Amino acid sequence: MKIIVTGTGTIGAAVAAAAAQAGHDVVTVSRSAGDEQADLTDRASLDALFARIGPFDAVASCAGEVFPAPLAEATDEQWQQSIQSKGLGQINLVRSALPHINDGGSFTLVSGILGDEVTPAMSLGATVNGMVEGFVRSAATELPRGLRINCISPSVLAESTEYLPYFPGFAPVPAAEVALAYLRVISNPYTGRIVRLHRTD
Amino acid sequence: MKIIVTGTGTIGAAVAAAAAQAGHDVVTVSRSAGDEQADLTDRASLDALFARIGPFDAVASCAGEVFPAPLAEATDEQWQQSIQSKGLGQINLVRSALPHINDGGSFTLVSGILGDEVTPAMSLGATVNGMVEGFVRSAATELPRGLRINCISPSVLAESTEYLPYFPGFAPVPAAEVALAYLRVISNPYTGRIVRLHRTD
Numbered sequence: 001m002k003i004i005v006t007g008t009g010t011i012g013a014a015v016a017a018a019a020a021q022a023g024h025d026v027v028t029v030s031r032s033a034g035d036e037q038a039d040l041t042d043r044a045s046l047d048a049l050f051a052r053i054g055p056f057d058a059v060a061s062c063a064g065e066v067f068p069a070p071l072a073e074a075t076d077e078q079w080q081q082s083i084q085s086k087g088l089g090q091i092n093l094v095r096s097a098l099p100h101i102n103d104g105g106s107f108t109l110v111s112g113i114l115g116d117e118v119t120p121a122m123s124l125g126a127t128v129n130g131m132v133e134g135f136v137r138s139a140a141t142e143l144p145r146g147l148r149i150n151c152i153s154p155s156v157l158a159e160s161t162e163y164l165p166y167f168p169g170f171a172p173v174p175a176a177e178v179a180l181a182y183l184r185v186i187s188n189p190y191t192g193r194i195v196r197l198h199r200t201d
Numbered sequence: 202m203k204i205i206v207t208g209t210g211t212i213g214a215a216v217a218a219a220a221a222q223a224g225h226d227v228v229t230v231s232r233s234a235g236d237e238q239a240d241l242t243d244r245a246s247l248d249a250l251f252a253r254i255g256p257f258d259a260v261a262s263c264a265g266e267v268f269p270a271p272l273a274e275a276t277d278e279q280w281q282q283s284i285q286s287k288g289l290g291q292i293n294l295v296r297s298a299l300p301h302i303n304d305g306g307s308f309t310l311v312s313g314i315l316g317d318e319v320t321p322a323m324s325l326g327a328t329v330n331g332m333v334e335g336f337v338r339s340a341a342t343e344l345p346r347g348l349r350i351n352c353i354s355p356s357v358l359a360e361s362t363e364y365l366p367y368f369p370g371f372a373p374v375p376a377a378e379v380a381l382a383y384l385r386v387i388s389n390p391y392t393g394r395i396v397r398l399h400r401t402d
Contacts, residue, residue: 043277070343071296071339071340071343071344072299072343072345076244079289079292080289083284083288083289083332087284087332088280088281088284091280091328095272095275098273114339115335115338115339118339118342120343121343122339122342122343123336123339123340123343125339126335126336126338126339127292127332127335127336127339128332128335129335130331130332130333130334130335130336130338131284131288131328131329131331131332131335132331133331133335134316134327134328134329134330134331134332134334135324135327135328135331137316137327137331138272138315138316138319138323138324138326138327138328139272139324141319141323142271142272142273142321142322142323142324143272144273
């Protein structure tokens with residue numbers, strides 16, 4: 001399969017490595033690194049990206065930023081940027097890729113543990129994750145041509161040492177395990193699923 | 202209680218009537234009608250609104266627009282407007298009201314059946330409802346001073362005859378029943394709850 005991986009952070013790098021190791025053809029995308037450059041918040045740059053790349057089989061979305069600010073302190077700008085980046089940005093990605101993806105292809109987006117579980121500064125993350133998961137569950141019913149869409153919801157990453165203090169008492173998940181979940185939903189007939197890499201009980 | 206009701210549509214009118222009948226002091230707000238005017242998408246107009254009104258006990262949010270467009274046809278503008286209005290607009294409302302609401306007061310937002318149930322053109326609604334419900338569940342854990350927040354998720358309204366054709370086979374809910382649910386969560390110690398006025402099984 002030809003798999004487009006957006007985001008060259010910890011998850012994106014792990015997904016690209018796992019997909020390449022499984023024998024897939026990987027194209028990495030980010031704002032300033034990777035094989036191709038594009039900006040999730042700029043619809044025209046996404047349209048141009050997919051027109052350049054040509055046909056492909058899967059999009060693995062591993063990009064998008066959310067500010068970990070407490071509700072009482074978060075600014076209008078932090079709200080707007082979080083929604084436009086990890087929220088609407090991933091929706092833009094799907095909408096721009098739609099005319100170019102092969103029949104039976106798949107989209108895999110990313111949400112996260114915030115919203116399912118409780119931390120002291122979670123409202124931006126919970127809001128944006130709710131947005132992404134709501135989109136995935138509904139888009140799965142609207143996609144044409146046998147296309148599929150799923151969402152990976154990781155716990156805090158074991159590798160993200162700067163975020164671990166925000167998740168006291170949470171079991172971190174290694175990025176390689178998150179990458180496996182991406183490969184699992186890309187390679188099997190999952191659709192409309194939120195795959196949680198954390199305990200919710 | 203002094204209750205601020207935003208939105209003078211079918212739900213807003215029913216909530217305002219039910220709250221007044223229960224003996225509460227009601228202030229109605231909309232863009233161009235009601236006792237006070239404000240725009241959900243304009244943070245400054247919301248800040249000015251709550252500074253004008255003075256202390257109050259509850260905000261019942263009954264406003265916000267989402268386009269019922271199929272995923273393949275929805276435009277960038279329809280996405281952006283839906284997210285900024287019913288999504289971030291209701292979050293703005295809470296953030297602007299926060300410094301003015303009395304201790305122990307409550308916020309009640311509105312989502313909807315799309316996202317829980319399946320219709321042919323649901324992705325914008327499901328995305329925005331997911332955003333609002335994600336916010337409500339998380340904000341409930343972050344609000345200070347005994348403040349509470351809940352969300353009402355109505356089925357299509359019996360009175361909204363123009364929307365009924367988009368919900369074939371769905372049982373509509375009368376606006377008066379939705380208004381009761383608002384009064385219920387305002388008047389009892391509910392918090393972080395999504396109250397669904399539709400069957401999800």
